[in-house]
Amino acid sequence: xxxxxxxxxxxxxxxxxxxxxxxxxxxxxxxxxxxxxxxxxxxxxxxxxxxxxxxxxxxxxxxxxxxxxxxxxxxxxxxxxxxxxxxxxxxxxxxxxxxxxxxxxxxxxxxxxxxxxxxxxxxxxxxxxxxxxxxxxxxxxxxxxxxxxxxxxxxxxxxxxxxxxxxxxxxxxxxxxxxxxxxxxxxxxxxxxxxxxxxxxxxxxxxxxxxxxxxxxxxxxxxxxxxxxxxxxxxxxxxxxxxxxxxxxxxxxxxxxxxxxxxxxxxxxxxxxxxxxxxxxxxxxxxxxxxxxxxxxxxxxxxxxxxxxxxxxxxxxxxxxxxxxxxxxxxxxxxxxxxxxxx
Amino acid sequence: xxxxxxxxxxxxxxxxxxxxxxxxxxxxxxxxxxxxxxxxxxxxxxxxxxxxxxxxxxxxxxxxxxxxxxxxxxxxxxxxxxxxxxxxxxxxxxxxxxxxxxxxxxxxxxxxxxxxxxxxxxxxxxxxxxxxxxxxxxxxxxxxxxxxxxxxxxxxxxxxxxxxxxxxxxxxxxxxxxxxxxxxxxxxxxxxxxxxxxxxxxxxxxxxxxxxxxxxxxxxxxxxxxxxxxxxxxxxxxxxxxxxxxxxxxxxxxxxxxxxxxxxxxxxxxxxxxxxxxxxxxxxxxxxxxxxxxxxxxxxxxxxxxxxxxxxxxxxxxxxxxxxxxxxxxxxxxxxxxxxxxx
Numbered sequence: 232x233x234x235x236x237x238x239x240x241x242x243x244x245x246x247x248x249x250x251x252x253x254x255x256x257x258x259x260x261x262x263x264x265x266x267x268x269x270x271x272x273x274x275x276x277x278x279x280x281x282x283x284x285x286x287x288x289x290x291x292x293x294x295x296x297x298x299x300x301x302x303x304x305x306x307x308x309x310x311x312x313x314x315x316x317x318x319x320x321x322x323x324x325x326x327x328x329x330x331x332x333x334x335x336x337x338x339x340x341x342x343x344x345x346x347x348x349x350x351x352x353x354x355x356x357x358x359x360x361x362x363x364x365x366x367x368x369x370x371x372x373x374x375x376x377x378x379x380x381x382x383x384x385x386x387x388x389x390x391x392x393x394x395x396x397x398x399x400x401x402x403x404x405x406x407x408x409x410x411x412x413x414x415x416x417x418x419x420x421x422x423x424x425x426x427x428x429x430x431x432x433x434x435x436x437x438x439x440x441x442x443x444x445x446x447x448x449x450x451x452x453x454x455x456x457x458x459x460x461x462x463x464x465x466x467x468x469x470x471x472x473x474x475x476x477x478x479x480x481x482x483x484x485x486x487x488x489x490x491x492x493x494x495x496x497x498x499x500x501x502x503x504x505x506x507x508x509x510x511x512x513x514x515x516x517x518x519x520x521x522x523x524x525x526x527x528x529x530x531x532x533x534x535x536x537x538x539x540x541x542x543x544x545x546x547x548x549x550x551x552x553x554x555x556x557x558x559x560x561x562x563x564x565x566x567x568x569x570x571x572x573x574x
Numbered sequence: 575x576x577x578x579x580x581x582x583x584x585x586x587x588x589x590x591x592x593x594x595x596x597x598x599x600x601x602x603x604x605x606x607x608x609x610x611x612x613x614x615x616x617x618x619x620x621x622x623x624x625x626x627x628x629x630x631x632x633x634x635x636x637x638x639x640x641x642x643x644x645x646x647x648x649x650x651x652x653x654x655x656x657x658x659x660x661x662x663x664x665x666x667x668x669x670x671x672x673x674x675x676x677x678x679x680x681x682x683x684x685x686x687x688x689x690x691x692x693x694x695x696x697x698x699x700x701x702x703x704x705x706x707x708x709x710x711x712x713x714x715x716x717x718x719x720x721x722x723x724x725x726x727x728x729x730x731x732x733x734x735x736x737x738x739x740x741x742x743x744x745x746x747x748x749x750x751x752x753x754x755x756x757x758x759x760x761x762x763x764x765x766x767x768x769x770x771x772x773x774x775x776x777x778x779x780x781x782x783x784x785x786x787x788x789x790x791x792x793x794x795x796x797x798x799x800x801x802x803x804x805x806x807x808x809x810x811x812x813x814x815x816x817x818x819x820x821x822x823x824x825x826x827x828x829x830x831x832x833x834x835x836x837x838x839x840x841x842x843x844x845x846x847x848x849x850x851x852x853x854x855x856x857x858x859x860x861x862x863x864x865x866x867x868x869x870x871x872x873x874x875x876x877x878x879x880x881x882x883x884x885x886x887x888x889x890x891x892x893x894x895x896x897x898x899x900x901x902x903x904x905x906x907x908x909x910x911x912x913x914x915x916x917x
Contacts, residue, residue: 436819473778513907520905563862564859567859568856
């Protein structure tokens, strides 16, 4: 859909034009890039076991919808993880990606993978760009892994890729350490720094404060900001908007919000929000109807009370994920009692 | 839950203390009142046909959770609507309410009903307060019904009730008319003016602008502001927070978000957000598990693509509600095509 272009702010005179475009709601910010992380983040719910048909449907939807990047999966180390014990998209081998996307030259959608610091054999598994269909390597790092991440970013950059760095679980990083971390990261080759609310813990005021803090380091260094949210408190979309308004230009979203636990910012919402006419909603809706929604028979993602509780407590969602996978997943009072006892 | 009290804003120094309490996140604003509209707004999904057991479970949960008000339903005119053709809570007769709440004197939860302008026989059906268990009458009005609403507010006020006025579908009100409407409403006896996003159409910037505009009239008149949101774009909770931060002290929420179409701001999220220790989450979770979630077998509420589409287009959700009630409700591409053709 292109929603009917609405007035800057209906029914008020004193509203400032929003920062999403030079012309308020009637314009758009062409620099904003949308990245589809459906397969990558969603893979955390099914050990990366998607059928080719599923991955291809998501890719075709992204191409038709004008989505800027599609992330295929992880580049996990085969020394640490046995290839035969996990799904294809934990490793995202070149041949597997090529089988899905065919001759991608015809499309405007770039391809990315995520490489976890300390869990990727990047020297071997990330090919020189001219031998690969990949366009971008996104390096995910916890704060204590930053030196490893810096080396990975340099390796990917030198091989010819666009690079980003995604500082995970930022709500668990002490303030005294974050400044130093950001200073280090803006001196890397990564062109974009992502604010990542891994635990779905942030309210809008916190998102705004954090984006401003990131911007304080990123802007003078000529780096872009990105935003990756989780929906534990039904704030995935709302927090993504807040980051965009404050200048984040790289936006992660997934179809139906498919992603770990409560999932991510839904693609269908963010495309409805952005006014760039290059984005088309209908192909995403088609993919929801025929591909992603039917997956709910097997995989239980999206907002649920256990994810809300870990989000409020700023905890990794793994206890909630285990609970949601069990037969007793409707017994939310029991989960609550366990969480409280565990504090 | 009382979520672990977190730092004002994690990992940043430059964050201002949020406006939710004098002491930032470690405090709370005792003036904030939470109103449970589960039965009233949810009744729009099942023609107000809840069992006594269901309504009593919601009431008991609210009492145990420390919720300030519970709204039982509407006070619809029996001249316009035939009593036997609709559920109990379209009319909310005194005897029906008393059957549910018994001796409410023991509780801190007040009882409200909603009275629609031009559809309520208020002279007869709203008893003098001393003959009723009701505490508050909320008058709902579209802009063109304001004169009727003013008369209803006066009637209820003179009978001894707290009164609020809920200006519905405010996103469809032209700016040129809103100022006059607010000026009229603040001169009524209503103690609280509600910002009502009936169509689930507002982004946070629009909520902020509108709340400021309402505040401009309400504050000098000594009136409180309220907020009532819908979740068409997964912004029901986010927009409620924004309104609270800007000073709204009356907050509508419903258990599991049960309400018309995409539903309302979920009670479980707003209680987790507010830090007033009088609020308890566990009774609400118990009610979700044993009472409200099981209703999904019969009633289809909550975020869904058709509601998203009417929300984006600033339309009443009725076409989406009809679609969601039909057998073809998963065919979201068809709904999208119909909506586009209909523009």
